[in-house]
Amino acid sequence: MYGDVGWGGQQAQAGQRSPYDGRPQQYPQASQYGDWSQEQQPGYGGQQHQQHQHQQQHQQYDTSGQPQYDQQFTGHPQQQQFHQGGWDATGTHGQVPYAADPGDPYGQQPVAYGGEQPDFYGTEDAYPPPEPPGRRRPEPDPEPAADAEEEHGVLPGDDEDDEEHELQGRRERRGKGRKPVKSKKRRTGCACMVVVLVFGGGLGGVGYFGYKFYQNRFGTAPDFAGEGSSQTVTVEIPKGAGGWEIGRRLKEAGVVKSADAFVHAQGTTPGGDGIQAGAYLLKKEMSAASAVKLMLDPRSQNNVVVTEGERNTNVYAAIDKRLELPDGSTKKIARKQYKSLGLPSWAENNSDIMDPLEGFLWPATYPAAKGMKPEAILKQMVTQAKQKYAAYGLDGKARELGLNNAFELVTVASLVQAEGKTHDDFRKMAEVVYNRLKPTNTETNRLLQFDSTYNYLLGKSNIHISEKEINSNPSPYNTYTHKGLPPGPIGNPGEDALKATLNPTDDGWIYFVATDGTNNTEFAKTYAEFQELKDKFNASSGN
Template sequence: MTEYGRGPGSEPWHPEDPSYGDGGWGGQQAHAGQQSPYGGQPQQYPQQPQEQQHYGDRGQAQQGGYDQQQYQYYDQQGRQQYTGQTQPPQQYQQGGWDATGTHGQVPYAADPGDPYGQQPVAYGAEQPDFYGTPDAYPPPQPPGRRRPEPEPETDWDPGPDQGEHAFFSGDDDDDDDYDDDPQGRRGRGDRRGKNAKGGKGAKKRRSGCACLVVVLVFGGGLGGVGYIGFQYFQNRFGPAPDYEGSGNGESVTVEIPKGAGGYDIGQKLKAAGVVESVDAFVSAQGANPNGKSIQDGIYTLQKHMSAASAVELMLSPKSRNNLVLAEGLRNSAVYAQIDKRLEVKKGTTEGVAKKQYKTLGLPAWALNHPNLKDPLEGFLYPSSYAVAKGQKPEAVLKSMVARATQKYDELGVEKKAKDLDLNGPWQLLTVASLVQAEGRSHEDFTQMAEVVYNRLKPGNPETFGALEFDSTYNYVKNQSKLDLSIAEVRRYDNPYNTYHVKGLPPGPIDNPGEEAIQGALNPTNDGWYYFISMDGKTTRFTKTYADHEKLVEEWTKSRHKS
């Protein structure tokens, strides 16, 4: 059969209807004797008297429970037209009628007052599936269970203890009489309650002290902000603090480390009381054309100097108190200068060097070489050192050895020694010391280095592996003579005497500078074997012994003339 009536929508709700929902899911009670989808026999429901409601006539009472099938037909207005257990006449089965053949269940007519209803539908019939649609849930509440709409809020007075504080309410102090006003204001005063002591409503007064405190707080805050802003402006844009004049006459010694920049120097001077601020010194150093040339070392200055005068004095040799070591000095000369600067007994520094040389920072390749006159020779690097009274000799020696080690690493003596057919960086340093002792200029150093390398070759046709340098003999004798008797020199048996022993001496014979080391690393390749210094300033080189003898005769004649 076909059902006509209500379309999709919510079913009317009537909480007093005991039959609502009896049909279960899918109308499992559609036929007497039909198997329940939940198992077991169909349940029998006793008949109960039904109260006629606006839902429509429920028809006759069901007979015999649910075992008898009844046919009930309704017109489109919900009025019952036919009820019975046999098929109705044909006119009830066609068009415009709503029939139900379930177990006595009757449909409900549409309720005009139901805002959720649309069209009548047979009670117990299969309902449309709203899953996944906006009508899925929650179902609309029936009118009997709807909550009433909240009433709109009226003007609400939170009271003096819940709303705006009296201080900001704009009331005057005369509001003390507020509670006594017999007119409309009395009602509000009643809500304030009564004071436990006075019996009347509590009166709140705005204290003059509170106002004063607020004013002071705001005033102090503004003052603090202004002060901080002023300080920020002064620090950011104002001139840096600075002393005036060239000092107060009190001398002070300041040591500037190597590599120190303007701010580092300024911090040292400020800590010693020389300048008033670091920024003032940096500014003065930048304003001076030679300010960037300030070197490391020990400076004797005065306290409370202006930054500009401090820069000027540091650029003057008068303030320098450094020990400056020249290129080519032997260790014996360096030790004597250190003793003098430290104001210690002569020979003190040399004794420390001989006893403690292994603890002064020598690299591993500079240790354990036999027959050395001085293990530190070649490692007191020519430079400027801060040496002053009160320092320890070992501290000064450590700084010199560290400077030499750093420079040798920078120049790559350890890596390049093998490329020159030398037995390690120790021999390269020894060659550089020979070049430093015999040469006079950078050009001399490169040519002199070639002379050394050519003579060291065992099969060379000129010297057959012998160096024959006067400088090695003078080193072991601790002298610097030019007129030497070759016969006498050859007879002197000493590992450093290259006239007596072929090859290099046991170690360096002085402390070479960077140019001499560069010459040893980059020799010429012109075939030089001989050289002679004509006037102590100019060195001439030759490739054969015959040419060398001609230069020797020329030099001898020039000396006799003078």
């Protein structure tokens, strides 16, 4: 019936390709076996045999000749075993593996019915025989192949699990045309809602930033009116703060309504850029113009100013006054807490030193208002001095200048600051100190003989000291009787004095006299020159 398919009672050899190259075979006379091609293939729902070859069930027959449907392909095709004498009496089907053809892309997939499997029903000995026409059922009308492929979503021959395809096909047929439409509508509605929200949010953002841009460029900055309320507040302005930073701090303290208003007022007020760092006592809810005007008034400042050469005792008293504390409060705290204030590691504190913080309260302006703690203010001063000294590398410079360490260099700087009267004096005064400290000094025998060290000891500034008084005081700060440097600094040197200490003159100066008793200091290289300067001083002072 099927020409030279090559049955002859023999099974195809393993690896032998079908003359149809793996494509489904079409049977022109399949209608006579209608029961076999349609009815006995469960799960197809009336679909044609050639459209669902990947879900084909393999039929098994017992000795009675009745078809059995207990076995179904699940991805590994079972080949029916046929012998010379007919079917295997045991009723089982042997599995005959076929080697994959390298040229066939579907070589590893289940073999479709009638594709590469020999057709045993096309011969005279086909078993079992077709059912009588009376037992056949009418064939359902086949659906177009395109619909089947669209419904299942796969091509014939795909290597997916047959059972899963069958269940999926049933679910799609039951709910076809309903759920996908609803899901699609929901997705479309959500997409529209997202677009509306994004578009609306974008318009809102553009409008808001456009309004802010207009306000910044052309609008009037928010501002209070008048000179403020009765409530006062202290605002600290750090060093180097500009108009925006000052305005921001004032706004946070409730002094002005906006930083923009303050910047505008500062720019339109003569001298507005002269606002210095420090603490200011201001009123709340002031107009920006009033705030600028008050900050330019020194009476509004709550600051402690450490001047160049000032001693610590004066600084302590100024802090007590600003913080409205009893006299001596800051001095007591300094003595108890000096170790926790951040002194450099090379700072000394032996029993001869009168104040461990002397020389470490850097000359500058510091905020000091009621409510602040003295130790916090002192720590700012020490931190500033530590940073300045570190920047100059005092340890290395000290050894170059014949000193032992940075602490001695700060002590020399404090002497230069105390004895020098003008900027021009500082470098000469530094040379005088170094020359008197030299072991080769035969003029003063390494005695500094500075009135400033003795005055520091007494806490005074009187330069008229009698010889009897000087010789009777054994303190190591008495440089008339003790050789070398005093135990520590005698004040807080400024930057000019520090620079001069690091870069002294080299002219041979070893004597000096304030010939007018105040500002005019003259220097000498020999004792004879010194006597002449001393006579000049006595004449000017009436001695």
